[in-house]
Amino acid sequence: MKFKKFLYSQKTAPYVFVLPFILSFVIFWIYPLVTAILMSFQDIGAITTEWVGFSNYGKLLKDRVFHTAMINSFEYTVFTCALLIPFPLLYAVLMDSRLVKAKGVWKAILYMPALTSVVISGTLFRLMFTEYKTGQMNMLLALIGMAPVKWLKNKWTGEFALLVLCCWRWTGVNMLYFLSGLKSIGTEIYESADIDGATSWQKFRYLTWPLIKPTSIYVLTISIYAGLAMFLESFMLWAGNDSPHNIGLTIVGYLYKRGIQKDDLGYACTVGVVLMVIALIINFIQLAWNGTLKKEES
Amino acid sequence: MKKKLVSVLLSGVMAAALLAGCGETNAPVNASDTAAAEEAAADESTEAPAEEAAAEDASAGEEAVEEVTEEAEADAVTTEGDPNGTHMEMWSFVEAHNTFYAKMLEQWNKANPDRTIEITFTTYPYGDMHQKLLMSLQAGTGAPDLCDVEMGQVPNIYEGLDTWLQPLDDAMAPYAGDMLTSRLDAYKGSDGKQYGAPFHVGATVQYWNMKKLEEAGITKEDVDAVETWDDFTKLGEKYLEAIGHEEGKYWTSVDTGGTDWMWIAMAEYGDDWTGGFDNPANVKLDSVKKMLKMQQDWLASGIAEVSPDGHIDLEAGFQNILDGNIVTFPKAMWYMSRFTNYMPEEKGNWYITKCPVFEKGQKCSVGIGGTGTVVTQQSVDKELAADFLCFAKMSPEGETMIWQDLGFDVCNTALWTDDAFAHDDSNQYNQFFQNYPYDVLASIKDQIGTILTVKISPTINEYFCNTTANEVLEDGMDVDEALQELQDAVDMEQ
Structure with missing residues (x-):
């Protein structure tokens, strides 16, 4: 009877309901988080584990490969944000307007790549961007009379390939986010703007843009997160974690390389912790900058 | 204020999710490791190179969750031997290896009726197997009795020395006399004990496309006369002249995705950039500098090209050879199986000699790649497992089977000059090449x-292939400068 009373108690019920989440959160997130931070101060060898203080962090400061990986991840994040917000927004606005016919077809075409596996599409892109004359991109270059390019061996051509893959895959998804944002804006305000004689640009600048801001913030946030956490795309494009001059290595790729491939989990955890701190800082700055952290005006 | 709290929490969750992202990276283990396998295929002697690895690449393409379940599945599990004997587990990453062990098990049980064994053989994908082994050794439970360890993984697995692995010194004593010591050394731990049993020497030799060379007026005598790299370069110039410097045709190709050429150079001068077990690694060796400078000159004068995709043990490399774009290259003996498996139409065209050297009288070969099979401390009967392993991989019976079934250049030197063994005309490799491979080996x-594979080796290899080789061969950077950079990267790890 007591048990039943406990279950029906209005005080305890909420805790019972959130318990599954709390449990999984603690076991799978908080526990690994704390362990990872602890492990980042250790040298984990085959037989012995030693506490080494900040030496892993000191090593990270000097580690040129890690710096390369960091630069790569940042560049990738910046470029994807720069490409994956304006263009999907533009497409969404077009889809929402009367200018485009057969919208369903276009939406499907743009969304389709998101359904493919990165592993398969990455492999296909690798073949497209191969350095041989017979590669698709080099054939296209040949059409306009240019010499073949070693796409995946040079920094910027490699980055280009990576961005093409990323945009190809995510444009449709972001477009859908924006589209749903646009749909939530009522038609009345546009009508009243029309009556006031606003131009299309004015309507976009002063109505659509501010009203769609929550969606933009969301897309920006997940883009930053996805950019910093990117691993599989480059992993597939270069058929592994190794690329010439490490042009395809990302922070997570480096973490994987250290932890799994080189069996150096202590150092890998250091990389992970640094990545977490960086991501936290960036997200805080971004949330503060766009006003999410401001006090609500009442 | 509430909103602020929510955002703080949100950020916290995202940070946690990011770490969870780190967990996620565990998932595509298959994918990465098949890539590693592809890389390993460069060093490995087995019939599981590029194509298979590429196929696995594709199959590894499922999403994370499926991956984990897939990971647990072995490619093949078979139980062989005497059901009344001691039961053991054995893992490999190549099914052909397990088939070979099963055949040797049959012979062992016949010869040792009082010490019979039954073994369950399991074949896992390359990366999965090494990772499982490492985990189980660390955990102290779950490891098999016997397990194949690929050369590239040796530093990881052998790190646990005799707390993880059973030394084989006693068990191999009956056969050790005939074995090539330089090869056994490659599978020693840092304590000097023998932990792995080798399959093959993997000796580097020079492969020549005699069909193309003869078309250009170069004879076998000319090829045999090549002793030094200078001779090699001169003959290359002669060849290119004879074919009128045709576009896209080269004498040889140099690698940005492998260290074979550097190993050859080091072996010639008796160097080892790893410094072995006792000394710190030093990559700024004259031998390495000489080789890189020579390769730069070759690239500048059009004698060599950079191997497409980095090295020749990949589809692109096979195609390059088939197209006659390159006509000679140094590679380990096990590359013979690439010819029979991927370039069968080249049968009868190729000739094998020893590699050129920088200075007359130097060593001309180095053992590359391999599998050092181990007995774990978790085995139910360590002595028995070690005895069987040494019988299977080191006895004359075992070595004969290795050459016949797997096509490797065996480590038992007594067999190299055994006519029935080395000149067996029914052997596919003896048929494929213009001369007997074992004659060259003998x-x-x-x-x-020998270049040792120690803890620092993966770091050197990785930095060399990713950065140094590209700087020197693709960008034309100064060799000393590039090697200094490599040394800095290596110093950070030691």
Whole structure:
């Protein structure tokens, strides 16, 4: 009877309901988080584990490969944000307007790549961007009379390939986010703007843009997160974690390389912790900058 | 204020999710490791190179969750031997290896009726197997009795020395006399004990496309006369002249995705950039500098090209050879199986000699790649497992089977000059090449060097392939400068 009373108690019920989440959160997130931070101060060898203080962090400061990986991840994040917000927004606005016919077809075409596996599409892109004359991109270059390019061996051509893959895959998804944002804006305000004689640009600048801001913030946030956490795309494009001059290595790729491939989990955890701190800082700055952290005006 | 709290929490969750992202990276283990396998295929002697690895790449393409379940599945599980004997587990990453062990098990049980064994053989994908082994050794439970360890993974697995692995010194004593010591050394732990049993020497030799060379007026005598790299370069110039410097045709190709050429150079001068077990690694070796400078000159004068995709043990490399774009290259003996498996139409065209050297009288070969099979401390009967392993991989019976079934250049030097063994005309490799491979091997018996694979090795190899080789061969960077950079990267790890 007591048990039943406990279950029906209005005080305890909420805790019972959130318990599954709390449990999984603690076991799978908080526990690994704390362990990872602890492990980042250790040298984990085959037989012995030693506490080494900040030496892993000191090593990270000097580690040129890690710096390369960091630069790569940042560049990738910046470029994807720069490409994956304006263009999907533009497409969404077009889809929402009367200018485009057969919208369903276009939406499907743009969304389709998101359904493919990165592993398969990455492999296909690798073949497209191969350095041989017979590669698709080099054939296209040949059409306009240019010499073949070693796409995946040079920094910027490699980055280009990576961005093409990323945009190809995510444009449709972001477009859908924006589209749903646009749909939530009522038609009345546009009508009243029309009556006031606003131009299309004015309507976009002063109505659509501010009203769609929550969606933009969301897309920006997940883009930053996805950019910093990117691993599989480059992993597939270069058929592994190794690329010439490490042009395809990302922070997570480096973490994987250290932890799994080189069996150096202590150092890998250091990389992970640094990545977490960086991501936290960036997200805080971004949330503060766009006003999410401001006090609500009442 | 509430909103602020929510955002703080949100950020916290995202940070946690990011770490969870780190967890996620565990998932595509298959994918990465098949890539590793592809890389390993460069060093490995088995029939599981590029194509298979590429196929696995594709199959590894499922999403994370499926991956984990897939990971647990073995490619093949078979139980062989005497059901009344001691039961053991054995893992490999190549099914052909397990088939070979099963055949040897049959022979063992016949010869040792009082010590019979039954073994369950399991074949896992390359990366999965090594990772499982490492985990189970660390955990102290769950490891098999016997397990194949690929050369590239040796530093990881052998790190646990005799707390993880059973030394084989006693068990191999009956056979050790005939075995090539430089090869056994490659599978020693840092304590000097023998932990792995080798399959093959993997001696580097020079492969020549005689069909193309003869078309250009170069004879076998010309090829045999090549002793030094200078001779090699001169003959290359002669060849290119004879074919009128045709576009896209080269004498040889140099690698940005492998260290074979550097190993050859080091072996010739008796160097080892790893410094072995006792000394710190030093990559700024004259031998390495000489090789890189020579390769830069070749690239500048059009004698060599950079191997497409980095090295020749990949589809692109096979195609390059098939197209006659390159006509000669140094590679380990096990590359013979690439010819029979991927380039069968080249049958009868190729000739094998020893590799050129920088200075006459130097060692001309080095053992590359391999599998050092281990007995774990978790085995139910360590002595028995070790005895069987050494019988399977080191006895004359075992070595004969290795050559017949797997096509490797065996480590038992006594067999190299055994006519019935080395000149067996029913053997596919003896049929494929213009001369008997073992004749070449026997002629360089005392000239096969060793580069150790120690803890720092993966770091050197990785930085060299990703950065140094590209800087030197693709960007034309100064060799000394590039090697200094490599040394800095290596110093950070030691």
